[in-house]
Amino acid sequence: EVQLVESGGALVQPGTSLRLSCAASGFTFDDYAMHWVRQVPGKGLEWVSGLSWNSGTIGYADSVKGRFTISRDNAKKSVFLQMNSLRAEDTALYYCTKDVSGFVGNYYFDSWGQGTLVTVSS
Amino acid sequence: EIVLTQSPVTLSLSPGDTATLSCRASQSVSHNFLAWYQQKPGQAPRLLIHHASRRATDIPDRFSGSGSGTDFTLTISRVEAEDFAVYYCQQSGDSPPGYTFGQGTKLEIK
Numbered sequence: 601e602v603q604l605v606e607s608g609g610a611l612v613q614p615g616t617s618l619r620l621s622c623a624a625s626g627f628t629f630d631d632y633a634m635h636w637v638r639q640v641p642g643k644g645l646e647w648v649s650g651l652s653w654n655s656g657t658i659g660y661a662d663s664v665k666g667r668f669t670i671s672r673d674n675a676k677k678s679v680f681l682q683m684n685s686l687r688a689e690d691t692a693l694y695y696c697t698k699d700v701s702g703f704v705g706n707y708y709f710d711s712w713g714q715g716t717l718v719t720v721s722s
Numbered sequence: 723e724i725v726l727t728q729s730p731v732t733l734s735l736s737p738g739d740t741a742t743l744s745c746r747a748s749q750s751v752s753h754n755f756l757a758w759y760q761q762k763p764g765q766a767p768r769l770l771i772h773h774a775s776r777r778a779t780d781i782p783d784r785f786s787g788s789g790s791g792t793d794f795t796l797t798i799s800r801v802e803a804e805d806f807a808v809y810y811c812q813q814s815g816d817s818p819p820g821y822t823f824g825q826g827t828k829l830e831i832k
Contacts, residue, residue, distance in 0.1 A: 635821075645759075645767065645810055647821035659819030695766055705816030708757035710778065712766035 602626040602711040604696045609716030612686055620681040620716055622696030627711075630654075630674035633699035635709060636681045638692035638718075648694070649681065653702035664690075686720045693717050724749050726811050728824035734832040741798040743827045745811035750791045755814050758787055758796045761826075762807045770809075771796060798829070806831050 608620040620636070635650035649670040651658045658670060669682040679696060694716050697709035725748040735741055745756065754774040759767040769778040771787035774794055784799045798805055811824040 637821075644825050645812075645823040647823070650819065650821070657819060661820070700772070703816075705819030705821075706753070706755055706814055708755070708769065708772050708812060708814065708821075709759075709767075710769050710772075712768070714766055 602698060604698060604711060604713035606694065606696045606713045606716035609694065609718045611719045611721065613722050614687055614720055616686055617682070617684045618686060618718060620683065620694055620696075620718070622679045622713060624677045624679070624696075624698070627698070629677040631702055633657075633702055633704050633707075634672060634679040635697045635699060635704075636670065636679075637695045637697050637709070637712075638690075639695065639715070640692045646692075650699065650704045651679070652704050657704045659704050683718070686718075688720050691718060691720050723820065724751065724813055724815065724822055726813060726822055726824035728809075728811060728827045730827060731825075732828045732830060734830050735801055736832045737801055737803055739801050739832075741796075741801050741805070741829055743796040743798075743809055743829070745789075745794040745796070745824050747792040747794075747813060751794075751813045752815055754790050756787075756789070756794050757812045759810045759812065760805075760807045761810065767810065801829070803831075805829060 603625045605623045636648040649660045667685045672679045696713040698711040729744045756774045758771040761767040775787045808826045814821045
């Protein structure tokens with residue numbers, strides 16, 4: 601069974617940094633692209649970032665480009681999201697998701713974690 | 723960037739009815755890479771349909787997807803109590819890589 605467990609969410613002040621982690625199990629991690637998708641409570645879904653199986657292709661939403669960095673450690677079956685210069689509008693539940701392919705940009709997400717909440721407020 | 727517009731925003735139906743949800747893209751969706759997700763309160767989204775019309779694993783056959791190009795439809799036949807939720811469509815592209823979601827349709831009990 602595929603499991604994705606996010607951690608690292610917290611209440612932080614604007615302008616600060618936070619690092620989210622996602623621990624994966626139940627599948628061959630280094631075969632698949634991984635992503636972060638966020639959702640403001642009560643609102644819709646927004647793709648944040650994704651990277652291919654070998655980190656060779658990485659994409660970001662325009663809203664986070666230059667502030668967030670995605671990475672993965674295939675040996676530890678984990679994916680990370682380094683979030684810098686956080687803003688109030690980054691407040692959301694952040695989901696770790698698994699792609700159905702090893703590549704970014706052409707498919708969809710077949711497994712989701714339960715999310716970790718990031719709140720940016722002074 | 724392709725924008726996905728879902729309609730209606732809210733759909734009120736009774737159990738046993740047929741639900742028809744629409745997703746319209748601002749440009750043609752590449753290779754019909756259009757997916758549908760279901761999200762219930764307090765839960766993560768669940769993949770229902772991919773490639774516009776293919777049911778994901780363990781999805782009941784009362785869920786069906788159709789469409790191509792810019793117009794896509796999710797149909798739920800004989801709606802059951804467990805189907806009342808929010809539904810999102812999603813498309814992807816690779817130049818540059820990115821994914822967009824529709825704003826969602828809430829299926830509620832009438």
